[in-house]
Each structure stands twice: as structure tokens, then as C-alpha cells.
Amino acid sequence: MHREPNRPPARRRTRTAARVAVGLVSLLVLVGTGIASTMMTSLLTGLHTSDALDPGGPRSADGALNILLIGLDSRKDQDGNQLPKEILDQLHAGDGTEGGYNTNTLILIHLPAGGGRASAVSIPRDDYVTVKSIPGYTHAKIKEAYGLAKYYAEQGLAKQGVSGAELETKGREAGRKETLDTVRDFLDVPIDRFAEVNLAGFYDLATALGGVEVCLNHPVHDDYSGANFPAGRQTLNGSQALSFVRQRHGLDNGDLDRTHRQQAFLASVTHKLRDAGTFTDLGKLQDLIDTARKDVVVSAGWDILSFAQQARNLTGGNLEFSTLPVQGFEKVNGQEVNKVDVAQVRAAVRTAFGMTAPAPPSPSVRASSTIDVRNATGKNGLAATVAQALAPFGFRTGDLRNLASTTSSVAYGTGATDDASSAAKLLGGLPVSQDTHLPRGHVRITLGTGFALPAALGPHGADSPPGAPSSPPAPPPPPQGGTVDGGGVPCVD
Known part of the structure; x- marks a missing residue:
């Protein structure tokens, strides 16, 4: 199996997971507040759009909407230029050479037709899944689909003479398309729209909000992320917020617990946007609009003005987060990956989204090979x-x-x-x-x-055939934790 060229060291990569997701939900909350259409039109005229989502692909039925939120671990702007050092310093993102194009945040939000409670599922970034269009790969960590596809697409484009900002733009489109296809095939549900934000987008939006309240069940101290917080509710500034959502060390379930931090932080952001008068403060509102123009990419053809009414469930706190299950952990080609049962994952998505479960495989369909x-x-x-x-x-x-x-x-x-x-x-x-x-x-x-x-x-274990001598039971899967309520400031570990 090939390895991603210039893959950043593992510790540096993990420090940035989940920092960017707040920008995505902030954008959706922004458009769901019913603010003046003239201001929304101003936002849309400067917003980056992408054609990566196949217009002829599967779509949700009966007016429901599935939106994939992509948090990109990149220290570059939309044209591929390195972010200024002063920004990297504030992001605690090193000198900029560590960043690749991993999608360290993947959240699929389901807005049911006709209103009702919205649901969001987080896809653990190390899930080992099938990929289809990356040379030399049949499987990869789901977070790597973007960067691998971008790299190989750019190799071909460079041979055709494409360079500079055009190469970056087309490479990113290839990465987005592979990510969308991979997630859709993995979860077996349609993706109707998507939004992407890079690392700088999180910082810009968190700064524009002027601090966010969070709640911890226990005090934490982690030298890797810089997280040093007491138990209980507290308001974090932009730098502290980065530490809160990136902490992995010292948590019982590592990345999975960090996913719950990410969900709780998003819930707290929506709570603040709703209750703190953010949208009556024209200065703060303009900061959010300017940030979205600079850092956010959305799927082409998204009628966000029409979408505003449907998105009100996000602003009302009527949103619940869950994390998709993993079976355990193992090493593949020297990398730690999450083992997943595809059928179990798909069932969890359908349950969270209130969808009818697919019929089980029918033995009446007979093969002969x-x-x-x-x-x-x-x-x-x-x-x-x-x-x-x-x-x-x-x-x-x-x-x-x-x-x-x-x-x-x-x-x-x-x-x-x-x-x-x-x-x-x-x-x-x-x-x-x-x-x-x-x-x-x-x-x-x-x-x-x-x-x-x-x-x-079937009920038989994957390690031995029926009738084989009994063996010690397999260790239980890692705990996923419960759902996170998006209606306020939830407390997490």
C-alpha cells in the first residue's frame, strides 16, 4: 500500500482534530436566523463554492436534507498559500510544514422533512474504510481520502501544465469529491449539501464570537494540547477553545472522547449564537460574514436563503449529536486504525436519522458460483x-x-x-x-x-467457524458514550 506523500507526523496531526467544526455549524446557524435577505445576499456573493458534489447523485427524499460538514486540517488558504506566521502562532499550528489535507472532522447533519429534531453523527477520523478512486488503495483511514485524492490528481494535472492556484483549486476539488463519495458509500445515505472550512476558519470564527462557554465533568491538565481547566462551566477564549477541542491525551477513550468535546463545543456555540444577541450586533455579524467569505466553501447550487427556514432547528437547540460505533483498534501497515462493522455503522446512521432500516440480505436471491x-x-x-x-x-x-x-x-x-x-x-x-x-x-x-x-x-463470530472449540470472548468494543444534547451547554469528560 502506498503512503500519503509528505504525511505529517502523527502527534502533530492529532493536535488539530476537531478545531474547525465550529465554523461549519456557525455558518448554518447564521443562515438559519432569519436575518435580512440583503445581508445574506452580501454573504453569498463572496462565498466560495464547489462542484464536487455530483448533481446527478442520490438525494434525500420528501424534503429531508443531509449536510456533510468537512473540517480540513490545512495551514493554507484557498489558493494554496501558506497562512501568515502570526496566524499560525495563534493557532498553535507549528511552522506550517506539518499540515496536510486530512479531514479531521466529518459530521453528517440530518434535517428531517417538515421540521422536527435534527440529528448529527460524527464519523471517527481513523475509521478504516473502502476507497475507490485512489491509485494503489482499496482502503484507507477515512480522514485520508481527501489528501490522497488531491495528491494523485495534482500529479496528473501537473504533467498537463497546470500549476499555481489553479492546481490547488482542482486538487482540492478532487479531494472533496473522493471524501463525499467515500462517506456516502460508507454510510449508505445520500449527501445533499456540504460545507468545508479550514484550520484558519475555526480561529477566525471563534475570535469573532468572543469566547464560548463549555462544561467539564472533571478537571483536566494536558501538556500536549495545553488544556488546563477546572471542572464545571467556564468561558474559553479562542486560544483556550483550541486546547479544549484538541485534547486527546489523558482522556479515557482518546479520539472518541475528543469527538464528544467537539460535539459539546458545537452545541455551546449554537447556544451562544441564539442567546447572546450575536445577530443584533452588526459588528459581530459582519465579522462572521467576512469569515465565511474567506474560509468556508459550500456546494454549488445551494439555495441558502430557502434553506434558512429548515435550518432553524439548529438555532433552536433542537439538535442531537451521536458518534458512530467502532469495533476496536488495530495496526494496518504500521498505522493505528479503527475497525468498523459497515452494517452496524449504517444501522446506527439510520436509527439516528429516523430512517427505515434496509431489509436484511435475503437467501432467496440465489448465487451459483x-x-x-x-x-x-x-x-x-x-x-x-x-x-x-x-x-x-x-x-x-x-x-x-x-x-x-x-x-x-x-x-x-x-x-x-x-x-x-x-x-x-x-x-x-x-x-x-x-x-x-x-x-x-x-x-x-x-x-x-x-x-x-x-x-x-449471522451470529457466528468472525474469528472461528461454527462448531470450532470455544475461545475466550473478544474484548468489548470501546465505549462510544451517549448522545450530546445540542440544546444548551452540555457537560463532557
Whole structure:
């Protein structure tokens, strides 16, 4: 597997996670307040837009709206220029050489048709997921999809003579498109709109707000992030806010607890915007508008004026945050990643959004191909488990064996195209390709490092086939924590 060129050191990357998300929700709250249309028109005339969201792609039905918030860990402006040193110093972002293009914040907000309580799900940034359009990759951490796609797109564009701001713009469009496609495929729900903000956007918006109140269940002291706060409610300035949302060390569940900090901070921001008279202070309002023009990118064709009424749920505090589940942690090619059960994640999204769950796979759809399973996970018996899980769908068991570490995939021989696609979907959306060396009617399934059997395929564990000797139970998945209520100033760890 390739590695992202110029990938910043891990500690520096993790320090910036979640700093930028407040800008995205602030923008949505801004347009949902019913402020004068002339001022909104002034905002829209200078706002950056993106064509990365496929206009012909799937959309929510019946007037519901799904909005992906993308927080980009970048120390560059929209043209690819390095942020000034004085800004980097205030961001505690190093000298600017550490930053890449990871999406360290991914939140999908669902606004139901006809009003009602809005829901937001946070996608843990280290979830190891399928990617489709990045050369040499079948899987990656979800946060890396943007930067990897941008890098490889720019390699091709540079050979065509594209350079400077145009290269940066087109590279970012490729990164946005890959992120949107990856999230949509992972969660299996439509994305109707998106908004993106970079690292500077968080600082600018937090400064414009003049401090935000937060609440901690316990006192914290962390030398890495600079977080040094007592328990209880307190108001943080811009610099302190950065420390609050970036702390990972010293928290029981690391990044997952930091995600709850991020959610709580967003809830506190919306609370302040609603209750502190921000939108009656023309000076503060103009600061927010100027910041949005400079730091925020939204999907093209978004009629934000019409959207304002629907967004009132955000300003009213009628919003609930949750974090999508992970099964555990492991190392893949030297990187720590989150193991995920795709079926479990999709079910959690549909529950949070009040959507009808998809019907379970039906054995009445019969396949006829023989499956040869290659197990490269290091988990004994997983090849047999997968073969037995697919047997009710008509797949015949062929050759089962173990392999050295590799990535998950499905390949097919002549006459097995449809069965290969069915197997790939049942196993969580694995990439599919033809292999002319396979016998007719055969499908080869490779279970790569990080693969886990989707829960929908049956009750058998992923580590051993039915009937195998019992083994100690697997450790429970890491706690995700409860939901975070967006109606005030929630207390978190």
C-alpha cells in the first residue's frame, strides 16, 4: 500500500482534530436566523463554492436534507498559500510544514422533512474504510481520502501544465469529491449539501464570537494540547477553545472522547449564537460574514436563503449529536486504525436519522458460483466462517487458505460477474475486479488486514467457524458514550 506523500507526523496531526467544526455549524446557524435577505445576499456573493458534489447523485427524499460538514486540517488558504506566521502562532499550528489535507472532522447533519429534531453523527477520523478512486488503495483511514485524492490528481494535472492556484483549486476539488463519495458509500445515505472550512476558519470564527462557554465533568491538565481547566462551566477564549477541542491525551477513550468535546463545543456555540444577541450586533455579524467569505466553501447550487427556514432547528437547540460505533483498534501497515462493522455503522446512521432500516440480505436471491476464500487477517478460521456465512445465498465452498497480509477484494472468473458483485455487497462493499486466470464460475474473496464479518451475515463470530472449540470472548468494543444534547451547554469528560 502506498503512503500519503509528505504525511505529517502523527502527534502533530492529532493536535488539530476537531478545531474547525465550529465554523461549519456557525455558518448554518447564521443562515438559519432569519436575518435580512440583503445581508445574506452580501454573504453569498463572496462565498466560495464547489462542484464536487455530483448533481446527478442520490438525494434525500420528501424534503429531508443531509449536510456533510468537512473540517480540513490545512495551514493554507484557498489558493494554496501558506497562512501568515502570526496566524499560525495563534493557532498553535507549528511552522506550517506539518499540515496536510486530512479531514479531521466529518459530521453528517440530518434535517428531517417538515421540521422536527435534527440529528448529527460524527464519523471517527481513523475509521478504516473502502476507497475507490485512489491509485494503489482499496482502503484507507477515512480522514485520508481527501489528501490522497488531491495528491494523485495534482500529479496528473501537473504533467498537463497546470500549476499555481489553479492546481490547488482542482486538487482540492478532487479531494472533496473522493471524501463525499467515500462517506456516502460508507454510510449508505445520500449527501445533499456540504460545507468545508479550514484550520484558519475555526480561529477566525471563534475570535469573532468572543469566547464560548463549555462544561467539564472533571478537571483536566494536558501538556500536549495545553488544556488546563477546572471542572464545571467556564468561558474559553479562542486560544483556550483550541486546547479544549484538541485534547486527546489523558482522556479515557482518546479520539472518541475528543469527538464528544467537539460535539459539546458545537452545541455551546449554537447556544451562544441564539442567546447572546450575536445577530443584533452588526459588528459581530459582519465579522462572521467576512469569515465565511474567506474560509468556508459550500456546494454549488445551494439555495441558502430557502434553506434558512429548515435550518432553524439548529438555532433552536433542537439538535442531537451521536458518534458512530467502532469495533476496536488495530495496526494496518504500521498505522493505528479503527475497525468498523459497515452494517452496524449504517444501522446506527439510520436509527439516528429516523430512517427505515434496509431489509436484511435475503437467501432467496440465489448465487451459483464457487467461492475460494483467502484469509490474510491473521484470524484463524475466518475463511471458513465467511464461506459458511455465504452458503445460504447459494455460494458453494471451494478452496480455503491463508495468505500474508494484503487488502480485501473480490475477483471473478468468466460467468461469475453478478455473483461477485453480490458477494462484495454482502461483505460490506469490497472492491470487485475480473481475473481471467480464475476458473469459470469461480469467485475469489480475499479478506485483508482489518476485515471484519458484517453483523448482518449471522451470529457466528468472525474469528472461528461454527462448531470450532470455544475461545475466550473478544474484548468489548470501546465505549462510544451517549448522545450530546445540542440544546444548551452540555457537560463532557
